[in-house]
Amino acid sequence: MQRYPVLLLLGLAVCANAQDFRATISGQLTDHLGAPIPNAKVRAVQNSTNEAFSAVTNQDGFYTLPYLPPSTYTVEVQADGFSMHRRENVTLLVAEKLDLPIHLELGQVTETITVTANTGDVQTADASGGTNFDALQTSEYPLNGRQVYMLMSLSVGVLFTQEQFGSSGYSGTRGWDVSGAYVMNGGVSGSNSFSLNGAPVSVGGTWQIAPNVDAIQEFKVMVNTYDAAIGRTGGGSVNTILKSGSNAVHGTMFEFLRNSVLDANYTQNNQVGAPRGKHITNQFGGTLGGAIRKDKDFLFASFEGFRERVPFPVVANVPPLDLRGGQHFTEYGIKINDPLTGHTCVNKVDFNGSADPLKLA
Numbered sequence: 001m002q003r004y005p006v007l008l009l010l011g012l013a014v015c016a017n018a019q020d021f022r023a024t025i026s027g028q029l030t031d032h033l034g035a036p037i038p039n040a041k042v043r044a045v046q047n048s049t050n051e052a053f054s055a056v057t058n059q060d061g062f063y064t065l066p067y068l069p070p071s072t073y074t075v076e077v078q079a080d081g082f083s084m085h086r087r088e089n090v091t092l093l094v095a096e097k098l099d100l101p102i103h104l105e106l107g108q109v110t111e112t113i114t115v116t117a118n119t120g121d122v123q124t125a126d127a128s129g130g131t132n133f134d135a136l137q138t139s140e141y142p143l144n145g146r147q148v149y150m151l152m153s154l155s156v157g158v159l160f161t162q163e164q165f166g167s168s169g170y171s172g173t174r175g176w177d178v179s180g181a182y183v184m185n186g187g188v189s190g191s192n193s194f195s196l197n198g199a200p201v202s203v204g205g206t207w208q209i210a211p212n213v214d215a216i217q218e219f220k221v222m223v224n225t226y227d228a229a230i231g232r233t234g235g236g237s238v239n240t241i242l243k244s245g246s247n248a249v250h251g252t253m254f255e256f257l258r259n260s261v262l263d264a265n266y267t268q269n270n271q272v273g274a275p276r277g278k279h280i281t282n283q284f285g286g287t288l289g290g291a292i293r294k295d296k297d298f299l300f301a302s303f304e305g306f307r308e309r310v311p312f313p314v315v316a317n318v319p320p321l322d323l324r325g326g327q328h329f330t331e332y333g334i335k336i337n338d339p340l341t342g343h344t345c346v347n348k349v350d351f352n353g354s355a356d357p358l359k360l361a
Contacts, residue, residue: 021198021241023092026064027100029057029077036061037104040079044090047072048246050295070094070218070241075102083107086114093132094220094239130222131155135243138216145173146213146256146283146304149182149194152238157185157223175283175304180206184236185223191234197241205235214252214287215302217243245298249290256283282307 025044029037040057044065057063070092077085082104092098105113131154138148150173152158162181180190190205201208219240222230230237258281265276285304292299337343 020067021070021094021195021239022067023070023094023096023098024064024066025068025073025075025090025092025098025100026062027102029061029063029079029102029104031082031104032106037079037082040077040082040104043076044068044073045076047074048248049244049291049298050247068092069244070096075100077102077104079104081106083111083113086112088114088116093134094218094241130220132218132220134218135216138213138219143173143213145177146175147173147177147210148213148216148219149207149210149238152182152221155221155223158221158236159183161189175210175212175306178206178208178210180204182206182235184221187224187235189235192236192238193230193233194238195240207238211240211242212285212287212302212304214254214285215242215300217241242302243287243289243300245289245291245300247291247294249288251286251288253286254284257281277311278309279311280307280309 029040029042031037036057036059038057038059038061040061040063042055042057042063042065044053045051046053046069048071051069053065053068055063055065073090073092075087075090083106085102085104087100087102090098090100133151138151141151143150150160153160160179160181161183162179180192182192183189184192188205192202192205193200194202194207196209196211219238221236221238223236258279260276260278260280263276263279265274268274269276283304283306285302287300287302289298289300291297
């Protein structure tokens with residue numbers, strides 16, 4: 001068995017009714033007395049690509065930076081009569097709405113106040129709950145077969161209900177296996193929705209594509225506390241985003257191997273003294289990302305291959321030697337009639353000495 005899933009991401013269009021994976025930063029700018037600061041310039045710079053997103057505060061000092069790719073940013077604020085404010089290492093998760101109020105200090109424009117501490121974990125701008133799995137978790141957690149959505153079972157309110165597995169080797173754990181047997185917070189099995197970079201990839205309440213584990217930046221599992229942007233589902237929602245290229249070149253390679261030398265024998269085989277069966281699995285691939293033009297165009301590619309050789313024993317009944325030789329059919333309670341004469345045949349001689357009873361049967 002050979003499988004070669006290939007993922008080459010140049011750009012994915014976001015459908016109007018799909019889940020938006022992009023994040024938002026919003027908040028209010030105030031001075032040391034708590035008064036709002038209008039017409040201030042707010043800029044968020046993505047650390048990996050230097051892409052900048054800008055906004056200006058309104059008369060009440062509020063600003064909004066929407067449609068930000070989940071990543072780590074540096075937020076800079078400038079206003080006349082105030083020192084420049086810079087906040088580093090602002091991490092945005094999938095579909096996160098971050099409330100980031102900022103207080104500016106009086107001073108010269110040439111002065112800069114830098115805050116390097118990360119923002120708190122308390123989410124005040126959005127009531128949508130859920131569990132986020134980042135790139136480190138998806139790549140380091142043990143996954144038999146590297147089916148990333150098996151991690152959903154670690155989320156609160158998610159239950160994997162599949163009980164039977166096919167004789168063809170389907171396990172529900174391999175990269176291309178799909179399963180609608182996930183129940184989220186009591187919803188109907190097979191009623192969940194899945195999206196990949198904002199595009200829907202679910203039919204029948206299950207995913208149609210599970211990316212290479214090393215290609216996933218993050219995915220978020222939401223059971224029932226999501227907003228109106230996510231609809232048409234009676235269960236939960238899973239929002240997945242892929243890694244993208246950056247100014248630095250990054251890549252990974254992997255090979256997972258199992259065979260009859262490394263595997264332990266089955267208990268049933270040990271009981272009857274049978275040796276280990278031949279079972280060889282190779283799962284291999286890699287990722288590569290970088291910049292085509294620095295700060296402008298980026299490329300990310302992923303490949304994963306799967307080869308499996310596993311025997312499936314079959315039990316069958318075969319005729320004994322004397323029956324295969326055409327001797328004494330009646331001893332086995334078998335009645336065979338000569339199609340030419342209609343007489344019951346005792347052995348192959350009764351077939352006019354020329355017919356093969358096995359072929360006639």
